[in-house]
Amino acid sequence: MTARLARLGSALTPLAGVVVLLALWQLLHLSGAVDALLLPAPEAMMRALWNGFVTGPMAFDFLQTVWRTTLAFGIAAVIGIPTGIVLGASPQLYRSVEFVVDFFRSTPASAMFPLFLVLFGVGDEAKIYVASFGALLVILFNVAYGVMNARKTRILAARSMGASPARIMRDVIFWESLPQTFIGLRNGVSLALVIIIVAEMFIGSSDGLGHRLIEAQMLFRMPTMYAAIFAAGALGYGLNWLFALLERRVVHWGGR
């Protein structure tokens, strides 16, 4: 009995922070230290979230953001992984493009908005491509490093067994690069989400979580704004969790 209680207790431990945060929020709201208009009760935020998803447009906004992020990330992965493998396989080739990759990887993707707007107009393309661009470089960089840092002993082992360079690439280096590739994918999807949300705010959008956020702010619908922030946070957290899960499944040998 006590063991079961202890287990339940340890399962609930991670929720303690959430409870404390909500309690502080509620207290701050009740104390009146902050204008109730700026900081509504948590309950008001949750009601706005519920209404937004059930009867309002927020479910659609959420799905639009998910869809754009998925497309942006998909494009980035489809281009980034093979390119990263090719570049990583030839350190000399990688060194020749390293500066360009590092430069654009360090450039804030938001600085590219105007360029992509000019190139692709104000539609979805500009948003998706600029997010792809940001995520692509992160993924490519990590994949290339994963390939370059493949364990020399494993490559030697495969060669000593008579594996051709193509087989070594497919049977050894690809797998060796997977842990680092997943780091790239996880960072890439997070970055894609950030860029998509910002793009939805500022590049003529009529839907998406970013749009909902900025609209609620302009109309001073604070509970809706908090609800949209929460939805965006949950989306980011969910994506990260999904990739962590996928990584544990695929790279089962990681860190062991």
Place this chain on the structure above:
Amino acid sequence: MTAALRVAHPRPYAPDAEITIRGLRKTFAGSPVYEGFDLDVPKGAVVSVFGPNGCGKSTLINMVSGLMPHDGGQILFSGKTIAQTRLAYVFQNYREALFPWLRAIENIRYPLRLMGLPKHEQDRRIERLLATMEVRFDLSRYPYELSGGQQQTVSIMRALVVEPEVLFLDEPFSALDYEMTLAMRDRLQRVFMETGVTMMLVSHDLEEAIYMADRILLLTRRPTRIAAYLDFSAPRPRSAETLTDPAFVALKREALEIFQREVRA
């Protein structure tokens, strides 16, 4: 070409040699490691390679096994080139040599897949090997789920499954604890007795080098030459008693004297 070689290296080709090395040359960063190095490894013998730190023990078997290029000289396997010979290699660091994304049994199967053998032939060879090795752990596990000794056993099986003509082992037990090392030596000895495969074994432990070997190759400091090429013909299977046998003790003393002379030289 043969004539020229004979002039440069008067040492004749031994007919019973599995590996014939003549005039081997290797330079690292301008300083010679091997210069006109000759060696015969008898067919079906275990040859231990022992010598001072950095003398190029691993370099030698890496060159002979083709993992590392050499700058000059000739290495033949019963008169054949390396491309015509089936070789296998066991690395010191099994953790980095096995493929952690494959189950142990698939690691063992991998070289057979590379050879393009049909599935039933792969299974047949693995079955035969399992019978020799007396494996008592679950081969459907991943390498990281196995102990160090089990992982190195998988490595050795992966090397043996192709039925190599020569097996190279680079300090295969140095990452294992003493108890496991003793068990693995005996396992490897059993493999040798059953298959009679020619082995070149690098060891940093003189006792192990002698215990395992038919011939002990003692090397000098760089540029590396043969300090001595000793015989040890104690009957197999050897056991803990072998280690206290007067012949073993005498040979170990002799080898140690040669080694110390070379280290001081």
